[in-house]
Amino acid sequence: xxxxxxxxxxxxxxxxxxxxxxxxxxxxxxxxxxxxxxxxxxxxxxxxxxxxxxxxxxxxxxxxxxxxxxxxxxxxxxxxxxxxxxxxxxxxxxxxxxxxxxxxxxxxxxxxxxxxxxxxxxxxxxxxxxxxxxxxxxxxxxxxxxxxxxxxxxxxxxxxxxxxxxxxxxxxxxxxxxxxxxxxxxxxxxxxxxxxxxxxxxxxxxxxxxxxxxxxxxxxxxxxxxxxxxxxxxxxxxxxxxxxxxxxxxxxxxxxxxxxxxxxxxxxxxxxxxxxxxxxxxxxxxxxxxxxxxxxxxxxxxxxxxxxxxxxxxxxxxxxxxxxxxxxxxxxxxxxxxxxxxxxxxxxxxxxxxxxxxxxxxxxxxxxxxxxxxxxxxxxxxxxxxxxxxxxxxxxx
Numbered sequence: 001x002x003x004x005x006x007x008x009x010x011x012x013x014x015x016x017x018x019x020x021x022x023x024x025x026x027x028x029x030x031x032x033x034x035x036x037x038x039x040x041x042x043x044x045x046x047x048x049x050x051x052x053x054x055x056x057x058x059x060x061x062x063x064x065x066x067x068x069x070x071x072x073x074x075x076x077x078x079x080x081x082x083x084x085x086x087x088x089x090x091x092x093x094x095x096x097x098x099x100x101x102x103x104x105x106x107x108x109x110x111x112x113x114x115x116x117x118x119x120x121x122x123x124x125x126x127x128x129x130x131x132x133x134x135x136x137x138x139x140x141x142x143x144x145x146x147x148x149x150x151x152x153x154x155x156x157x158x159x160x161x162x163x164x165x166x167x168x169x170x171x172x173x174x175x176x177x178x179x180x181x182x183x184x185x186x187x188x189x190x191x192x193x194x195x196x197x198x199x200x201x202x203x204x205x206x207x208x209x210x211x212x213x214x215x216x217x218x219x220x221x222x223x224x225x226x227x228x229x230x231x232x233x234x235x236x237x238x239x240x241x242x243x244x245x246x247x248x249x250x251x252x253x254x255x256x257x258x259x260x261x262x263x264x265x266x267x268x269x270x271x272x273x274x275x276x277x278x279x280x281x282x283x284x285x286x287x288x289x290x291x292x293x294x295x296x297x298x299x300x301x302x303x304x305x306x307x308x309x310x311x312x313x314x315x316x317x318x319x320x321x322x323x324x325x326x327x328x329x330x331x332x333x334x335x336x337x338x339x340x341x342x343x344x345x346x347x348x349x350x351x352x353x354x355x356x357x358x359x360x361x362x363x364x365x366x367x368x369x370x371x372x373x374x375x376x377x378x379x380x381x382x383x384x385x386x387x388x389x390x391x392x393x394x395x396x397x
Contacts, residue, residue: 056188057216059175060295061116063353064364069376071355071362072117072124073369073397079108079117079126080397083376087122087152088162089137102376105397110164121180126164131172133185134164141181142204143196167195169206177218184224190214194224209236219262231258264298274303281305283340290343299356310350312363313343346372347392369395
């Protein structure tokens, strides 16, 4: 997207894009985790004498989450997944000689009290109603939070855990988010704990991220980020080691204050930020004209917003058919970007949640899912779009 200086514009020098509170582009995170950054003064770890929150943070639970390989949805306490099951991320094991491991919506065995789901990096995590978290799938970099020894994947090269298992030592969780290599949990006391993100073979040791203030929401931007009680955002880089250090940020405007969500990067190098303050969304000097927003998600070069009336709109540089929009291919250099003011409406039916990754996205509509872009699914009903509109894939759950 074209850069515009304003109080709502922030440039993170040298950063590649990654998603945010709300979704993370797997490919982008891999590159970001491998880089270092200049540090700033490290905040202290919260001590027992710090004043408690007046009330536990209450971020909106994610009922649908998508990754490059699969998607999962929470329905009536159960978790249903569809897409590619190469690493057992559906909670079941497939024949390793079967390609491409695609499955229609499949219920994950043993999960009956899920309230939130998070998928990334060929693994799945679910938050339970009792505040615990279970994870399953591939165990690269300790992302499952426990050892996993079952051979899986192409030629059984990877190690996975097929059956969901709770992350040991984790309780009172109110939100869980993931990148390709690590997961983090926001606890009811306003602290954050993460696991994974280390070298191959990492056992997934829990680590508390040392924020100076208590948190009300969390997400990822090249590392774990948190929105503090003073409505500012602080992010950490773990540089592929699993050991957090503060990220330095440069800005041509005021600090990131007054935010209610971790900012969503957009553009080829994540140089522009989509900011959410309450129900208002802005990018650069432009404020979204399409009404009150409940959630903003980023697929890297594009962003989408779920409005409070259930409508969903997307904008940015779709990189060809990332948004599934019919008509001429759109260029990478931004010449055919969709501006936030002209965001494309996604799906006519009111949605209750939205999730995107770098190549596809979905909205949850009742007991079905409508996706666009390039979803890794076979069993769908395809609705061809008119010129300039997405091609939809309807998936009954």
